[in-house]
Amino acid sequence: MLEITNIHKSFGENEILKGVDLKIDKGDVVVILGPSGSGKTTLLRCINFLEKADQGHAVFGDIDVSLRTASKKVIHGIRQKIAFVFQNYNLFTNKTALENVTEGLVIGRKIAKAEAYEIGKKALDKVGLSEKYDAYPSELSGGQQQRVGIARAVALNPDIILFDEPTSALDPELVGEVLTVMKQIAKEGTTMLVVTHEMSFAKDVANKVIFMDAGVIVEEGSPKEIFVNPKEERTKKFLKRVLPEDYIFYI
Amino acid sequence: MEKYFDLAYIAESVPLLVPFLKVTLMVTGLSVLFGSILGFILAIMKLGNSKIAKKFAYGYTTILRCTPSIVLLFLTYYGIPAIAGNFGINLNDIDKAVFVVITFSLQFAAAMSEVIRSSLESIDRGQFEAAVSVGLSHTQAYRRIILPQAFVVALPNFGNSLLELMKEGSLAYTIGLIDIMGKAELIIAGNYNTHALEIYLALAVIYWTLSIVIEKLFLKLEKAFSKGKQVITTA
Numbered sequence: 001m002l003e004i005t006n007i008h009k010s011f012g013e014n015e016i017l018k019g020v021d022l023k024i025d026k027g028d029v030v031v032i033l034g035p036s037g038s039g040k041t042t043l044l045r046c047i048n049f050l051e052k053a054d055q056g057h058a059v060f061g062d063i064d065v066s067l068r069t070a071s072k073k074v075i076h077g078i079r080q081k082i083a084f085v086f087q088n089y090n091l092f093t094n095k096t097a098l099e100n101v102t103e104g105l106v107i108g109r110k111i112a113k114a115e116a117y118e119i120g121k122k123a124l125d126k127v128g129l130s131e132k133y134d135a136y137p138s139e140l141s142g143g144q145q146q147r148v149g150i151a152r153a154v155a156l157n158p159d160i161i162l163f164d165e166p167t168s169a170l171d172p173e174l175v176g177e178v179l180t181v182m183k184q185i186a187k188e189g190t191t192m193l194v195v196t197h198e199m200s201f202a203k204d205v206a207n208k209v210i211f212m213d214a215g216v217i218v219e220e221g222s223p224k225e226i227f228v229n230p231k232e233e234r235t236k237k238f239l240k241r242v243l244p245e246d247y248i249f250y251i
Numbered sequence: 252m253e254k255y256f257d258l259a260y261i262a263e264s265v266p267l268l269v270p271f272l273k274v275t276l277m278v279t280g281l282s283v284l285f286g287s288i289l290g291f292i293l294a295i296m297k298l299g300n301s302k303i304a305k306k307f308a309y310g311y312t313t314i315l316r317c318t319p320s321i322v323l324l325f326l327t328y329y330g331i332p333a334i335a336g337n338f339g340i341n342l343n344d345i346d347k348a349v350f351v352v353i354t355f356s357l358q359f360a361a362a363m364s365e366v367i368r369s370s371l372e373s374i375d376r377g378q379f380e381a382a383v384s385v386g387l388s389h390t391q392a393y394r395r396i397i398l399p400q401a402f403v404v405a406l407p408n409f410g411n412s413l414l415e416l417m418k419e420g421s422l423a424y425t426i427g428l429i430d431i432m433g434k435a436e437l438i439i440a441g442n443y444n445t446h447a448l449e450i451y452l453a454l455a456v457i458y459w460t461l462s463i464v465i466e467k468l469f470l471k472l473e474k475a476f477s478k479g480k481q482v483i484t485t486a
Contacts, residue, residue: 048384050380076386079384079385080386082384084380084381084384086377086380086381088377090375090378090380090381091378092378092396093378094399094478094479095396095479103382103385103396107386107391107395108386108387108391109386136478137479138479152381156385156386
């Protein structure tokens with residue numbers, strides 16, 4: 001459904017992505033792991049054109065486009081099919097939870113307001129925020145804000161949702177509620193590409209795990225292949241650092 | 252013998268001055284309107300990608316902010332007709348208010364360009380990214396998400412600049428504009444320069460009233476537009 005080939009991206013002298021290929025099929029839940037600075041977030045941002053890649057190609061459904069030279073119109077078209085969940089939520093602070101969710105429907109997609117509100121309410125119900133339709137982001141906790149962020153993405157009924165470290169800005173006790181929502185929408189068959197440091201999510205929910213380091217994909221495979229039998233030395237080292245000693249036994 | 256200081260003069264002169272508030276308010280209003288438009292354009296130039304536009308906008312701001320109002324007023328009042336005269340255009344009969352409005356529009360634009368630039372930059376870029384990622388165009392993202400929030404941020408500074416402009420505007424009497432300041436000077440001259448203190452006090456009272464009204468108005472506006480903004484309450 002989405003196939004990306006040979007993405008390169010530099011910021012000044014600093015080459016962040018050094019030729020990454022990525023293929024995602026419908027219904028896939030793909031988790032990207034890797035140390036900070038390895039280019040995970042930049043990869044996600046290039047897919048959604050929040051950063052312009054220096055080189056690279058994307059085939060998305062029937063759209064076939066260069067990531068470097070895509071026109072505004074094509075970018076707009078692709079963004080209609082890809083939703084993004086941000087690390088810092090990035091909710092519209094001048095709008096209520098419900099307005100946050102419906103903004104893209106009403107303004108971006110020209111769906112009638114009444115209908116958009118129905119869709120928006122359903123999305124907020126799904127993430128457990130039925131009581132908070134009219135709350136402004138400043139009145140919500142971090143976990144609730146991120147759930148609004150997820151509802152905003154889900155309501156668009158996109159072909160794929162990109163998650164950029166959705167729990168990294170949260171207090172530890174709030175991480176659970178967001179992961180629960182993510183697991184639930186994964187179960188419903190949503191195609192997801194997730195950058196995260198939550199190993200439990202990768203292990204329990206992903207059907208494919210990608211390990212990135214220094215701008216390249218080092219290794220990819222099923223969670224079992226990556227966590228139990230990592231082949232590459234760099235993967236082993238990373239896992240040893242981030243996982244508790246006896247973790248492997250429980251897989 | 253007549254008293255040197257007589258409160259009756261204050262009561263007497265206020266009704267004489269008030270009709271000329273019209274001129275003060277008109278000059279202020281027009282300068283705010285034109286100055287804001289020009290200031291917005293300058294702010295866009297400062298935030299844009301063109302290096303030349305950026306240099307120009309910042310250069311303009313520096314020069315205008317470093318020119319005392321009264322100097323700028325004389326420069327436009329004597330300079331513009333002189334330049335026009337070189338091209339055979341006679342601007343000597345033009346209403347003085349026009350030069351006042353030009354002067355203060357130019358000056359207000361410099362202040363506003365900074366107010367608008369900083370308010371736009373204060374809104375986290377992430378919200379713009381979120382807006383385009385849910386399918387809004389760049390224009391829609393600015394109009395619906397960024398500008399309404401930047402507007403609230405800009406309001407207090409805008410109000411501040413407006414009060415400043417209104418007070419500086421009183422300098423227009425030096426080129427002969429009859430606003431409330433100009434009228435006060437005329438009243439004093441009519442009294443053979445006696446009782447000037449009372450007249451200036453009357454003038455001060457009018458400016459105070461006007462300023463308080465504007466201040467209150469801006470606080471109300473800020474409150475009205477601050478929906479969703481973090482409310483910090485201190486015990």
